Amino acid sequence: MPTLPVRCPHNEVFTNGFQAIRAELELPTEFSTDVLAEADDVAARGPVLPPGVTSPDYIDRLDLELVTVDPPGSQDLDQAYAAERRPGGGYRVFYAIADVAAFVAPGGAIDRETYERGVTLYSPDMRTPLHPTVLSEAAASLLPGQDRPSLLWTIDLDTDGTLENAHIERATVRSREQLDYATAQQRIDATTDPDDTLGLLKTIGLLREAQEAERGAVSLSLPAQEVVAHADGSFGLEFDQSRPVEGWNAQISLLTGIAAAKIMLDGKVGLLRTLPTPYKRTVRSIRQSALALGIEWPKDMSYPDRVRDLDPNISRQAALLTQAARALRGAGYVAFNGEIPELRTHSAIASEYAHVTAPLRRIADRFANEILLAQCADTEAPEWAVEALTELPGAMGRGIQRDRRLEKAILDFVEALVLEPRVGESFDAVVVDVDDEDAEARIQIRDPAVVAKIPLPDSDGDNSNEVELGEEIAVTLVTANPAERTVSFAPPTS
Numbered sequence: 091m092p093t094l095p096v097r098c099p100h101n102e103v104f105t106n107g108f109q110a111i112r113a114e115l116e117l118p119t120e121f122s123t124d125v126l127a128e129a130d131d132v133a134a135r136g137p138v139l140p141p142g143v144t145s146p147d148y149i150d151r152l153d154l155e156l157v158t159v160d161p162p163g164s165q166d167l168d169q170a171y172a173a174e175r176r177p178g179g180g181y182r183v184f185y186a187i188a189d190v191a192a193f194v195a196p197g198g199a200i201d202r203e204t205y206e207r208g209v210t211l212y213s214p215d216m217r218t219p220l221h222p223t224v225l226s227e228a229a230a231s232l233l234p235g236q237d238r239p240s241l242l243w244t245i246d247l248d249t250d251g252t253l254e255n256a257h258i259e260r261a262t263v264r265s266r267e268q269l270d271y272a273t274a275q276q277r278i279d280a281t282t283d284p285d286d287t288l289g290l291l292k293t294i295g296l297l298r299e300a301q302e303a304e305r306g307a308v309s310l311s312l313p314a315q316e317v318v319a320h321a322d323g324s325f326g327l328e329f330d331q332s333r334p335v336e337g338w339n340a341q342i343s344l345l346t347g348i349a350a351a352k353i354m355l356d357g358k359v360g361l362l363r364t365l366p367t368p369y370k371r372t373v374r375s376i377r378q379s380a381l382a383l384g385i386e387w388p389k390d391m392s393y394p395d396r397v398r399d400l401d402p403n404i405s406r407q408a409a410l411l412t413q414a415a416r417a418l419r420g421a422g423y424v425a426f427n428g429e430i431p432e433l434r435t436h437s438a439i440a441s442e443y444a445h446v447t448a449p450l451r452r453i454a455d456r457f458a459n460e461i462l463l464a465q466c467a468d469t470e471a472p473e474w475a476v477e478a479l480t481e482l483p484g485a486m487g488r489g490i491q492r493d494r495r496l497e498k499a500i501l502d503f504v505e506a507l508v509l510e511p512r513v514g515e516s517f518d519a520v521v522v523d524v525d526d527e528d529a530e531a532r533i534q535i536r537d538p539a540v541v542a543k544i545p546l547p548d549s550d551g552d553n554s555n556e557v558e559l560g561e562e563i564a565v566t567l568v569t570a571n572p573a574e575r576t577v578s579f580a581p582p583t584s
Contacts, residue, residue: 159335208487253349309398324511361461378534452486542579
């Protein structure tokens with residue numbers, strides 16, 4: 091499920107709340123001394139080929155005009171991008187990925203710690219990194235102006251953006267510039283050369299978005315939620331501006347993951363990211379959310395087509411995007427070695443897919459990339475990488491569950507804080523789901539765009555108080571407790 095970040099003011103109210111959440115969830119606050127000592131040693135030593143690797147050493151690709159495009163303030167830079175037109179037509183994408191395996195020894199202290207953490211966790215005020223920052227934000231990060239070891243993807247596309255060939259190899263690269271989304275968008279909008287790296291990011295991104303639509307994929311351009319402080323001391327919750335470049339940049343990562351899955355399946359060994367088809371009931375509930383928000387959804391329009399046309403910069407449509415993400419539950423990892431798994435597709439991407447582009451932030455990518463390097467070099471993958479496949483789905487699953495608990499707790503806290511001054515007010519809502527078994531209904535508040543649950547009215551045999559799916563009702567905010575991160579609404583009464 092995609093993550094919806096929250097941006098909040100840097101003040102004591104929010105900092106204390108987030109610290110309490112991290113303590114309650116028992117998130118790690120620091121690395122042990124042996125992990126830090128190993129990280130310092132390998133950072134000072136520099137990159138080395140991992141044990142058991144027989145594929146070629148690093149090639150020199152310092153000539154590539156790579157750039158990174160990330161949220162503002164990022165220092166754990168996993169990917170750097172460049173592109174060019176191919177002489178015979180089509181496009182060539184260069185995508186450099188941080189070579190984390192060159193710094194993390196299998197079985198070492200850092201390696202063992204990453205199994206415990208699984209992923210980097212992000213709070214609005216800080217990050218809880220997968221690796222010590224001397225690696226993730228320094229020695230292994232693709233920071234601008236620094237020669238760095240990387241796993242360099244070379245991906246060829248035809249004139250329509252269709253994937254033709256892909257190859258990964260170790261290479262020394264240097265990012266020319268670190269761009270945030272706003273700067274990258276400004277450069278693209280102002281460029282007079284559509285064939286430079288950023289101009290081609292737009293061209294290729296649009297082509298890949300068209301390919302995505304053709305496949306029937308679900309594109310969720312989730313906006314960031316931003317807390318705004320009002321003059322009276324209260325807070326509001328707004329959606330941040332979403333830029334097209336964020337989608338184009340994401341398409342390069344998706345392209346790489348699709349190429350990686352194909353190589354793994356051809357070699358019959360690897361780790362796939364999978365997602366089953368959404369339940370029909372879930373999609374019906376999201377349709378009711380559209381009704382609640384006043385958004386048209388014709389009966390003959392599919393879920394992917396409806397979601398793809400939503401504008402994240404329009405608050406009501408942004409709210410529906412967050413609701414649409416509920417259909418993308420059940421994602422997992424499938425490891426295989428010798429036998430192709432039955433479930434091997436990711437329904438939201440409408441393709442086979444693998445996580446390989448964020449090894450600084452996900453443990454699985456480091457191992458998957460090592461297998462891909464061997465497959466592309468026609469050599470045997472290191473034993474430690476293949477043996478890890480059986481453990482990685484569990485390690486990633488635990489890390490992602492922790493991430494989701496953190497995200498939910500943060501959202502619940504922020505929503506309760508924003509709604510706290512409005513206890514006693516009445517809100518217009520629409521019933522988007524009814525659960526008779528648990529005697530509760532899920533409602534979508536129109537403004538602010540909040541989803542909550544209410545108990546089903548007790549009809550005592552009389553249907554006059556019952557609520558129905560899609561019904562417009564008025565509910566009253568009974569409680570909003572930021573300390574307990576709870577919000578409750580009272581159902582309508584006759």
